[in-house]
Amino acid sequence: MVVNLYGFVGSTYTKRAAITLHEKQVPFIFHPIDYTKKEHKLPEHTAKHPFGQVPVLEDDGITVYESRAIARFIALKYSDQGLPLIPPISDLAKTAAFETAMQVENQQFDVWAARIVVEKLIKRLFNPDYEQNTALVDEAITTLNAKLDVFEKLLSEQAYLAGDEITLPDLNIIPLGVKLQEALGVDILENSHRPSVTKWWQRLTARPSWIAVQDGVKTVEKY
Template identity: 55%
Template sequence: MSTCTKRVALVLHEKKVPFVFHPIDLSKGEHKAPEYVAKQPFGQVPYVEDEGMTIFESRAIGRYIAMQYAEQGTPLIPTNIRDMKKTVAFEIAMQMENQEFDPYVSKIGMEKIILPLKVPGFTPREEVVQEAIVALSAKLDVYEKILSKQKYLAGDEISLADLNHLQWGVLLKYAGIDIMESKPAVAKWWKELTERPSWQALVKGIESVEKYD
């Protein structure tokens, strides 16, 4: 169920990096146990261990994986940081997801899906949901302009910025909100993202991967 854990698993699949998944039972507070907090000081999921390092914060983990395993799988970050045009476009797209998309879509997801599952008797506050939908629609109008001119947010090549939208974005449809399909260029982009094999591998949950073909 963890959107942040799926964000990391998605990048691992795209980069063809085998991994061992260790489920954490949030309902039992395993993420607050001393041995867990020693690895993730905020007591949140996920964290990864690789090459003697412990890394937390899902977007930072994704960037690490993309850089550390740059020579395999799908290129997800600019390969030449001195290429200012591509690098700046990538950084802008990363901030778009973090600042212009996530705050609104996560608010909708929390109200309509997460809190009703976690809090007995919780009723979504429709005024909060509608306010977030209106704001998100305005943001997606800008996405529509960008995606009408190029295939992905940072240009014509997929990047971390595009993939980072999936984890919360797919919950909109489960909440009965079809906003991602309401704008032609956004809808085309969204369809391509949700149909990627890496995302389809996570639809039924996260499982360890010993090797990739």
């Protein structure tokens, strides 16, 4: 059965789904959705994603939307391929650490990083005359730096967010983290005051799965 991924080529969320496909070595056909032409709002797309967003995955008659849900689905369905990415449910300690890390990625990083990226890049993409809310950006940067100080403590004690093995929450951070660097003009994740975060981030961005999608998602016919 052919796996289909629908999304915007440069979307951080589309890349998040594609990274997981690469990590699990799952061939897929990529169907680009053109935001500038509002293709994400066309009936044929909203039939797949009722909120008219991206990405969407179709696999063996199952349709999944929302990037974290897609990543988890891929990791579960193709559990015997590539890295595990999700610990076995029988290991309650690792499962607890994994679920905690998933929430940390979402609530302690993504929320604040997304505010910065949306305000400094995305809104201007659709409206070049948009006047940036500098107070909102400054608050988000201050808050995110404080969050990353906590990341430093966690990562000084373990290699990845859920322990010493890479899992989905680590991968989930990569696309938005790179986009954050573009928005700020500096890499907030590489800082001499946070050496553990820096080493973790460098390991993540060196992964072949990220290198494969960093310039845009493309169809992968086979591995």
